[in-house]
Amino acid sequence: MNQPEKAQEFDSFSYDDDIVKKFVHATLIWGFIAMLAGVFIASQLANWRLNLGLPWITFGRLRPVHTNGAIFAFAGNAVFAGVYYSMQRLLKTRMYSDLLSRVHFWGWQLIIVAAAITLPLGYTVGKEYAELEWPIAFAINVIWVIFAFNFFKTIQIRRERHIYVAIWFYIATILTTALLHVLNTIQIPVSMWKSYPIYSGVQDALVQWWYGHNAVAFVLTTPFLGLMYYFLPKAADRPVYSYRLSIVHFWSLVFIYIWAGPHHLLYTALPEWAQTLGMIFSIMLIAPSWGGMINGLLTLRGAWNRVRTEPILKFFVAGLTFYGMATLEGPLLSIKSISAVGHYTDWIIGHVHGGTLGWNGFITFAMVYWLVPRLWNTKLYSEKLANLHFWVGFLGTLTYVISMWTAGITQGLMWRAIDASGKLVYPDFIETVTRIVPLYYVRAVGGALYLSGFVIMLYNIYRTIALAPKEVEPVVVRAPKLLEPTFEMLGRKPHRILEGLPGLFAVLSFVAVAVGTFIELTPAVLSSDYVAVNPAVKPYSPLQLQGRDIYVREGCYLCHSQMVRPLISETLRYGSYSRAEESVYDRPFQWGSKRTGPDLARVGGKYPDLWHYRHMMDPRDVTPDSIMPIYPWLYRDKIDFDVLKKKLQVMKSLGVPYTDDEVEHASDLAHEEAHRIASGLVAQGVPADTEDKDIIALIAYLQRLGADFKKGLIQ
Amino acid sequence: MTQKDDEQKNLTDHEYDGIREYDYQLPTWWLNLFYASIVFAAGYFIWYQWMDGRSIQEEYQAEKAKLDIILANEASKSATVSEADLLALVKEPAQIKAGKEVFQNRCAVCHGAQGQGLIGPNLTDEYWLHGGKLAQIAQTVTNGIPEKGMPPWGPLLTPQQIHSVVAYIRSIRGSNPPNAKAAQGELYKE
The missing domain is CATH 1.20.210.10 (Cytochrome c oxidase-like, subunit I domain)
Structure with missing residues (x-):
């Protein structure tokens, strides 16, 4: 116009x-x-x-x-x-x-x-x-x-x-x-x-x-x-x-x-x-x-x-x-x-x-x-x-x-x-x-x-x-060509x-x-002292890492947080509040945004392995009114041990301090840990062929959550 | 000036695909809201980041100090209970009934509905991992055995509830429930 x-x-x-x-x-x-x-x-x-x-x-x-x-x-x-x-x-x-x-x-x-x-x-x-x-x-x-x-x-x-x-x-x-x-x-x-x-x-x-x-x-x-x-x-x-x-x-x-x-x-x-x-x-x-x-x-x-x-x-x-x-x-x-x-x-x-x-x-x-x-x-x-x-x-x-x-x-x-x-x-x-x-x-x-x-x-x-009518003539529009603008055409x-x-x-x-x-992200992404590194926090073992990936796969983070806030009501319920250095090896972070179920940052060691084993089978076995789904496939599907070496390699390339030996023997280490957990469970009546199942890796991970903190080395 | 004149005066000459634009003043209340939020934001940041405003950590420590005083008070109120007092409770049906209810709600999940042992040990035999004296059992219930997955119930149950559940546990000793878990720990006889 x-x-x-x-x-x-x-x-x-x-x-x-x-x-x-x-x-x-x-x-x-x-x-x-x-x-x-x-x-x-x-x-x-x-x-x-x-x-x-x-x-x-x-x-x-x-x-x-x-x-x-x-x-x-x-x-x-x-x-x-x-x-x-x-x-x-x-x-x-x-x-x-x-x-x-x-x-x-x-x-x-x-x-x-x-x-x-x-x-x-x-x-x-x-x-x-x-x-x-x-x-x-x-x-x-x-x-x-x-x-x-x-x-x-x-x-x-x-x-x-x-x-x-x-x-x-x-x-x-x-x-x-x-x-x-x-x-x-x-x-x-x-x-x-x-x-x-x-x-x-x-x-x-x-x-x-x-x-x-x-x-x-x-x-x-x-x-x-x-x-x-x-x-x-x-x-x-x-x-x-x-x-x-x-x-x-x-x-x-x-x-x-x-x-x-x-x-x-x-x-x-x-x-x-x-x-x-x-x-x-x-x-x-x-x-x-x-x-x-x-x-x-x-x-x-x-x-x-x-x-x-x-x-x-x-x-x-x-x-x-x-x-x-x-x-x-x-x-x-x-x-x-x-x-x-x-x-x-x-x-x-x-x-x-x-x-x-x-x-x-x-x-x-x-x-x-x-x-x-x-x-x-x-x-x-x-x-x-x-x-x-x-x-x-x-x-x-x-x-x-x-x-x-x-x-x-x-x-x-x-x-x-x-x-x-x-x-x-x-x-x-x-x-x-x-x-x-x-x-x-x-x-x-x-x-x-x-x-x-x-x-x-x-x-x-x-x-x-x-x-609508089946055949419609395309509407032809007429408009003047746009001329090369002079400054005054643009307005005042x-x-x-x-x-x-x-x-x-x-x-x-x-x-x-x-x-x-720039102002919010740069310090976080570039500065190495944004989060103090704490030697007490150790990388996940290969089996725990696998369990963590199962946790991610099943979308546990959609109902469970892993972040205890510094509020009295939270520390009374869950234990000491979460520190930044506790999640330095978390890729992706799993702090969560919703608690349909309780926070899990400090769940490691809170219950025996058998509790978790029964819980994932049917949460109502251990918490009668629970609304959590059942996860029967975790007891059928086998742990993918072969991928662990590659996973550790990628993690190492991202700066996680795994030794070459750990990377090389990731699968063996995971087998050993799985055997240890499964033996304890089998002794309590769990089926003998549980050792190579997903549930074992998940238990390994859950028992690890907050464990570094509990050793008392993080202040 | 009529509304029509007012609209004519404020109408710009912009037109896009038939859409015209007025150029009315920004609503004063809206502008004031914007300024107020900026002043608040600046003041908040300066006070909490650069001046005396308490950080989340300081806030937490202050709250925690208050709570610690309350908890210490509570702890001194509930003086330790003697073995004889607990044994006396075992003879009171009302206590056993109350204790059974607590047991079913809290303990049965791991120790079995009859105390026969499941995730946790059998509570009906004479073998005890952390002491079979009733005062010791009360200790175990109150403080838990965190490294083995037994949670501390002190923060969740009242002392009366803990005493009655200990009495109930004593009352089922020797009940020989089906599917009992094998004995663990040391023999204890009263």
Whole structure:
């Protein structure tokens, strides 16, 4: 509109909407699978029998299918659909390369399929939302770079002088996600489906939560804000409320968000200055986050009467409101004393789902309801069903979030209750679990409601597409060619000029996220005295290492932490708090983020081997009300002794002080240790052929946890 | 000025695929919220990292000191119980009943529902690894044998509960339950 009108040549072209349709289909299919997996694992927590004793669908292996599926398959494909649709129109050009768009699409779907196969098989790195093993992680990097290349080339061939706020958010998303994923997945392969991260212990924890938190920021927040900035004004047919608010909240959001990761590690062995940075940047994040909500809600001024009738606007309003709630709740949970109550509990699960179900889900639904009739050149099959979807989804989200808040706060308070005589009021962990199991049922119902709403949408969209005209003429767009800019064409205000220089814009937004990254991560990754080395802490024996990999494989870290916090209620329950030097050989770190079961940092030596043997067979043998799954395959599957030499070699190359002799004889050493443990068990009546089974390696590892500390050499 | 005029005044000349932009002022309350959070953050960091604010470690040590005083008080209150007192409890059905309940909830998992021994040793025979005197058994229950996997129950049970469970254990001595675990430790006779 503001193009200086000289003698202009017009181009005729069409948009690539086929790629958008593909991503919409993928969003709907994977969304269904990810949500179904979610309802299933929620039901497993309510009733352990649903684990069915099958390795592939036991909670610890299926939970990453749900989380990765919801984030990268459902939300990821939704983002791509919205980005491909909106960016072509906002830049007035077809994508730079249709071929690269398709490589991106099919590559991404293959990655998802690979994830859906490998995760149930137990191939996992063992870091949340970064579970995919190295070949898949590498493929993600490659596909992401292809997407980024196509994206920036498209910006280069645009016919619109300035880039709109949605594009700013897409730029920040693409650059930062690449940075996050590449740095967090640097790992050394042991075999095709097993690798060890180059970071260990506290470093691994810091890098992982810098990644994990910013996956929320740059996969679930910034791209969705971009989508909101395109689809909300379109659906409401109203101008965006405030351009300057867009500028201020965009830059403050991307600059501040990247610092906030350590709030996932409050009261852990992470150095306190990093924890404090994580907390204060979370507090400063409230206003920048709310900037997006305000700009969205105020854009609806003059359209509020339509919110009553139009389901799309309902989804936008509710989505923005859930976004506002989640982005206030998150910073509050980052305050140290509130984190002390909420961390490791279901409160966090409730918080996350307020954001994912309420914000990501609802914005996606609004977008799909708006897009599909336009893409297929038809009308929505039923407004009524879309309204029904909204109310069912809304009720499901509230049921989910409220049940988890209640469960989390209840359990958090029970864990820390100490009576006048200095004793824990609920010394048995299981008491605090049985108390909240009813709420696990309520949560599963909430999730099932949400899924039902989604199924209503699938039906509605299916009917819409079925009714669409089969042959549609591609729409030809005419737009003036973009002339080489003179400085005055860009505008007078500095930010307006910057919007005309997307390359510089990209560089500056990369700098904005690099500052916090550099300041927080560099000391951890580069400095050798970040964690004092303690000679009392010895590397894992080959058998213990194998047991640890089994622990990772079964996803034990998803329900058990290994990090006793320096809080009285924790040290009374578990023993002395965890020190950073205790996990220097932990690749990956297994501090955990949730305690569905108790912390295990000090479990070594707490129970006899036979206790663990019986416990993994059926946890109810030793803890009658336990909700933990059974692990019968650990008693059938044989320990892979042959891989141990290679594992020790890789560990040694990463700086773990194994001797050449230990590496050479890793398998023999493991056999000896397994024999020792098994003999003790066999003497107590365990079957004689147990010696080479996975359970023995797992017991070796569990008995090691905290053992160095108990020797009294760590102060 | 009507609302229409106000909107016209604030409308920019930006247009992207039909999307227009107003340029309204930043909401004052929002801006103040942002400034306040920055001031709070700076103050918090300076106080806790560079000035007198207590670190997590110091906070913990202070809490621990308070708890230690409470625990020392409690320990002095529950004076050691004599062998005769414990033996007397064995004759009180109410004590045995209470002790049995504690045993089923806490001990049966490792020592078997009849005390026949399972993960832990048999408690119905006359052989004892850590002393068969009732006062010794009370000690074992209270402090545990951590290196063998017997947890200390002192932090979890009241002294009365520990005494009654010891009485119950004495009451099942010689009961010869089925599937009893082989004897371990030394013979003890009263």
